Amino acid sequence: MTSEGALARDALGPTVCVGEILVEIVATTIGEGFLEPQPLVGPFPSGAPAIFIDQCARMGGSAAMVGAVGDDDFGRLNIARLARAGADVSAIIVDRERPTGSAFVRYRPDGARDFVYNMWTSAAGCLGWTDAVAALIGRAGHLHVMGTVLAEPGAWEIIERAAGIIKDRGGSVSLDPNLRKELRGDGETDRRFARMVAMSDLLLPSGEELERAAGVAGEAEALRRLFALGVREVVLKRGAGGASYFDRDGLRLDAPAFAVEEVDPTGAGDCFGGAYLACRRLGMAPAAALTYACAAGARNVTRRGPMEGAGTRAELDRFIRETGRRA
Numbered sequence: 001m002t003s004e005g006a007l008a009r010d011a012l013g014p015t016v017c018v019g020e021i022l023v024e025i026v027a028t029t030i031g032e033g034f035l036e037p038q039p040l041v042g043p044f045p046s047g048a049p050a051i052f053i054d055q056c057a058r059m060g061g062s063a064a065m066v067g068a069v070g071d072d073d074f075g076r077l078n079i080a081r082l083a084r085a086g087a088d089v090s091a092i093i094v095d096r097e098r099p100t101g102s103a104f105v106r107y108r109p110d111g112a113r114d115f116v117y118n119m120w121t122s123a124a125g126c127l128g129w130t131d132a133v134a135a136l137i138g139r140a141g142h143l144h145v146m147g148t149v150l151a152e153p154g155a156w157e158i159i160e161r162a163a164g165i166i167k168d169r170g171g172s173v174s175l176d177p178n179l180r181k182e183l184r185g186d187g188e189t190d191r192r193f194a195r196m197v198a199m200s201d202l203l204l205p206s207g208e209e210l211e212r213a214a215g216v217a218g219e220a221e222a223l224r225r226l227f228a229l230g231v232r233e234v235v236l237k238r239g240a241g242g243a244s245y246f247d248r249d250g251l252r253l254d255a256p257a258f259a260v261e262e263v264d265p266t267g268a269g270d271c272f273g274g275a276y277l278a279c280r281r282l283g284m285a286p287a288a289a290l291t292y293a294c295a296a297g298a299r300n301v302t303r304r305g306p307m308e309g310a311g312t313r314a315e316l317d318r319f320i321r322e323t324g325r326r327a
Contacts, residue, residue, distance in 0.1 A: 006201055006232035006247065008172040010281040012141030014062035014088055016166075018158050019049035019149035020101055020124040021067040021092065022117075023074040024306050026264070027106035033114045034106060043074055044305035045081040046103060047124070048146045048178055051270035055296055055310045056144075057087040061278030064088035064136055066158060070123040074100035081307070091136045095123035105266065113266070120152050127154035129161060137162045141171045142281060144273070145200075147178040150192045160192075163199055174202035176273050177209040198229050202280075204273045206237040235276060235290065237269055240326060243294055245286045255290045256325040258298035267306030272297035275316070295320050 025042035027034070045054070049067065056063040065087055069075030071094050078100065083089050101124035104116040119125065137158075143166050149155040163173055175196050197203065197213045203226060205213055214222035214229075219236075226234055227248040234246045238257075245253040275296035279289035295316045300309035311319060 006172070007174070007277070007280050008141045008170060009283065010062050010141065010278075012169070012171060013139045014064040014136075015053070015056055015142040015144055015277060015281065016064045016066060016136060016140045016162065017049040017053045017144045017146065018066040018127070018155050018162065019146050020047040020119055021050045021065070021069050021078050022047040022101040022103050022119065022124060023077065024103045024105060024266070026304060027104070030107055030109055032106075032108060034104060034116055040104070041304065043077060043102075044308060045078045046267070046306045047078075047101070048148050048270050049144075050078060050082060051267045051307045051310070052144060052146065052176070052274040053087050054082055054085045054307050055271040055274030056278045057082070057085040058310055058312045059275050059278035059282075059292070060313055061281055062141070063278070064091065064140070066091045066127070066133055066136065068093040068095050068123045068126045070094070070098055070100040071096045072100055074102070075123065085310075088136065091130070091132045093123070093126060093130065095126045098123040098126060100124075111265070125152060125154065127152070127158060129158055133158060137165050140166050142166065142174065142277070143171070144174045144176070144277060145196055146176050147193060150196065151189045156192055159196075167199070172201040173199050174204060174273075174277060175200040175213075176204040176269065177206075177213055178269070179209050179212065197226070197231070200231055202233045202235070202277070203231050204235050204237065204276070206239070206269055210234070210236055233286070235293070237272055237297075242326070243272070243290055245290050247286070251286070253287050253290055255294050256327070258294060258319070258323045259326050260298045260302050260323065262301045264304045264306070265301050268297040268301050271300040271307070271310050274310075291320065292316055295323070298323070
């Protein structure tokens with residue numbers, strides 16, 4: 001399989017992502033945690049899978065979200081945001097008993113983040129196989145999986161079932177490891193993670209996630225191992241170092257990062273992935289898709305809020321023309 005055919009084309013059906021839909025509320029001060037009163041801004045629509053789908057849809061790709069929100073303003077805010085982007089929201093459950101999930105975020109002086117989550121005990125944790133989910137998966141062309149959801153049983157039930165259905169109809173699968181502490185030291189979650197790596201056509205790791213996914217040390221050896229497992233494309237996110245594309249035919253492409261002033265890095269990797277996948281499924285060559293992905297991630301960090309900088313293709317074209325690259 002060549003790099004041009006690694007992913008199912010957009011015409012087969014939408015890219016579907018399963019997982020958490022949240023609101024994010026951000027501290028405007030820099031410091032450690034939330035042990036004292038402080039100014040906050042938000043709510044912002046959030047959740048890694050939702051950010052990904054929002055950016056995918058804004059690029060013009062067919063995109064749909066499977067998730068759950070509460071019957072509250074936070075839920076309505078999220079659904080309206082995804083719908084405006086052009087995403088299919090028909091498989092989002094509105095739970096009338098639990099609130100929409102939330103994440104309070106404060107940045108430390110070194111750029112690290114402290115989170116207070118209400119995620120899997122909120123409406124976000126009420127995922128299950130419904131008639132709406134079945135209808136969506138039955139016409140989907142691609143499944144994108146965020147590693148954050150692999151510890152949640154309801155999400156995993158949908159992902160495991162959906163992956164088989166989509167693959168059987170000629171679709172494809174991608175995985176962003178998106179490692180969080182819930183993925184460490186849990187045997188069942190590790191098993192699910194390994195299964196998803198083996199099922200994936202495209203892998204979108206950052207840093208150490210490449211070696212974690214392959215189970216071996218060293219970039220070159222990790223890539224060899226992943227291609228032997230059946231992965232067809234790997235796009236390695238390197239932050240300020242840009243990004244690199246690798247495929248099983250030996251092609252490597254490197255793209256420098258765009259030079260921007262960072263305001264809020266949350267969601268950058270999700271926007272990167274959403275733009276890259278949409279471009280590839282729309283038939284774009286890897287080099288062009290990689291440029292758009294780098295632009296999407298960079299543009300997003302220039303706004304406060306995890307998806308407030310997500311751009312349309314026209315907006316990213318303008319950003320690419322007007323923004324320099326890092327050396």
